[in-house]
Amino acid sequence: MLFRSGLLVLATMRTDFLAPLQTRWPALTGLAKTLPLEPIEPADFGVLITGPADRSKLTLEPGLKERLVEESGGRDALPLLAFTLEKLWRARQRRGVAAGGTRPGEQWDLTLDDYRHLGGVAGSVSTRAQECWNPKTSSEAEHGALRQAFLDHLVSVSADGQEAKRAARLEDLPPASLAIVRRLVDDRLLVLKEGTVEIAHEALLRTWEPLVRWIDESKEERLQGLRVKRLAADLNGDAPERARRQALEQLAALAAAGGSEERAVRKEGQEPLKRLLGDGACPLPDRQDAALVLALIGAEQPLRDGLGDTEAPVALRRRAAESLGLLAKRSGDRDQRDRIAAELEGWLRAEALRSEEHTSELQSPC
Numbered sequence: 001m002l003f004r005s006g007l008l009v010l011a012t013m014r015t016d017f018l019a020p021l022q023t024r025w026p027a028l029t030g031l032a033k034t035l036p037l038e039p040i041e042p043a044d045f046g047v048l049i050t051g052p053a054d055r056s057k058l059t060l061e062p063g064l065k066e067r068l069v070e071e072s073g074g075r076d077a078l079p080l081l082a083f084t085l086e087k088l089w090r091a092r093q094r095r096g097v098a099a100g101g102t103r104p105g106e107q108w109d110l111t112l113d114d115y116r117h118l119g120g121v122a123g124s125v126s127t128r129a130q131e132c133w134n135p136k137t138s139s140e141a142e143h144g145a146l147r148q149a150f151l152d153h154l155v156s157v158s159a160d161g162q163e164a165k166r167a168a169r170l171e172d173l174p175p176a177s178l179a180i181v182r183r184l185v186d187d188r189l190l191v192l193k194e195g196t197v198e199i200a201h202e203a204l205l206r207t208w209e210p211l212v213r214w215i216d217e218s219k220e221e222r223l224q225g226l227r228v229k230r231l232a233a234d235l236n237g238d239a240p241e242r243a244r245r246q247a248l249e250q251l252a253a254l255a256a257a258g259g260s261e262e263r264a265v266r267k268e269g270q271e272p273l274k275r276l277l278g279d280g281a282c283p284l285p286d287r288q289d290a291a292l293v294l295a296l297i298g299a300e301q302p303l304r305d306g307l308g309d310t311e312a313p314v315a316l317r318r319r320a321a322e323s324l325g326l327l328a329k330r331s332g333d334r335d336q337r338d339r340i341a342a343e344l345e346g347w348l349r350a351e352a353l354r355s356e357e358h359t360s361e362l363q364s365p366c
Contacts, residue, residue, distance in 0.1 A: 017115055045069045045081060053110070058089075061108035064115060071121040080201050082189060084124040088114055119207075126191060126207035132183045135210055145176035147214050152267055154190075155215065157222045163215055165199035175195070186341060224264035228254065232272035235290070237281040244282075248289045255296035266297040274302040277320075278309070288319040295323035300336070303327065321347055 029245055047067050072081045091114040118124040135143060146246035170192060173181060181197065184190040204211060215222075220318060233239075234247040254261040276282055276290040284355045294302050306312060306320035321344055328340040 025229040044070050045072055045077075048078075048081070049085065050121050058105070058109040061111045064108075064110055064112050067112070067115060068121060069208055080121055080125065080203055083201060084115075084118065084121050085110075085130065086188075087108055087118055087124050091117070106335055122203045122207050125201050125203045126209065128187050129184065129189055129204060129208045129211075132187055132189065134181050138180075139253055139333075141176045142180060145174035146180050147210075149173045149177040149181060151218050153222075154197070155205065155211075157225055163222075165202055165205070165282075166245060167196050167198040170195050170197050221263055224254070224260050225268045228264045228268040232269045235272040235276045236271075241283070241286075244286055248286060248293065252289065252293050252296065262297055265293065266299070270294070270299050270302070272298070275307050277316075278312075280312075284313060284316060287316055291319045291323040292326070293318070295327040298327060298331070300324070300327060300340070304343070307343075 046065050049062070049065050049068055061258055063335045068081065068084065072078075088110045092109050092111075112215070117127075119127045133200075138146075142287065153173055154163050154166060170178070170181070177330050181190060185192045189200055189204060190197055199205070206212065228251065229234070231247040233252055234243040236244075239247075241243035251265055253275070255265045255269075256262075272296050273290045277287055277294065279287065289305060291303060301363045303304075303320045307317055307324065309317065325344060331337055
């Protein structure tokens with residue numbers, strides 16, 4: 001509730017939106033009084049279905065309400081129920097258009113046949129996803145990009161190994177996946193808001209066959225990701241120095257191993273390593289080792305940022321340059337190697353990085 005100039009404003013908001021609101025508009029939330037509402041029990045879902053239907057003069061086939069209530073469950077039960085009801089409404093519209101109006105003898109607006117065709121509450125999401133994207137007619141590039149978009153950006157793994165949705169910046173998703181992603185957004189399977197995209201219904205993780213298979217295939221990599229997450233938790237100034245050193249050593253070993261280990265460090269460790277590289281409160285050797293691990297996972301931009309940070313210690317900038325050289329030597333992209341070589345050559349001419357004892361270490365990586 002908000003009180004302003006004698007005006008009382010009532011608004012409802014899901015609890016998961018409250019923290020972002022408090023972060024972005026603290027002055028606004030400071031005026032508000034929060035009154036938490038009790039969760040709606042599944043036994044009361046029937047009223048949520050029949051109330052709006054009665055007001056809209058929509059009829060439900062007997063037994064449909066009970067099936068909807070019985071099959072609704074989980075953390076995203078209400079959004080999923082709303083999604084299913086919308087698809088039933090659209091199915092009713094399609095039937096009307098196809099027949100030029102209500103078909104003779106048709107008694108109900110929302111029917112059990114349409115519900116079964118959707119695959120029930122959980123199946124309604126996967127059914128719609130199948131209509132948005134057909135793997136059989138998709139190019140290999142689109143297939144791989146969509147897999148990467150979900151596994152690397154839109155799906156996370158909790159500490160107990162369970163998958164969950166997570167938000168990602170649209171610009172971070174593989175370009176070849178964007179056309180399909182936007183179709184999924186248009187059909188409300190994904191949510192796009194202010195440049196951030198996330199899965200709308202976690203039932204997608206359990207019922208959409210391609211995603212279920214991708215998650216199963218990446219099981220080993222996900223386990224590696226959990227290990228990296230635990231190590232990355234010690235990459236900050238508050239962690240004991242010994243723990244931070246051990247974490248860096250293990251991350252370096254995982255990154256150098258290649259395969260699923262390297263991909264896990266790239267996915268779950270890159271941001272903590274980037275923060276450590278730029279954290280002036282951490283010891284210089286730790287920041288230098290962070291640059292090395294970033295090179296092993298091919299993270300060019302954080303190293304370029306470290307090299308260009310004129311406020312950073314010269315020794316750290318030299319290490320960033322050396323790490324860029326290592327990254328270039330490991331790269332199979334000739335354009336990337338040439339670009340890095342040209343950039344390092346430019347920095348070698350800069351007085352701030354010149355030193356006889358380091359010049360030989362910063363020679364062209366090609």
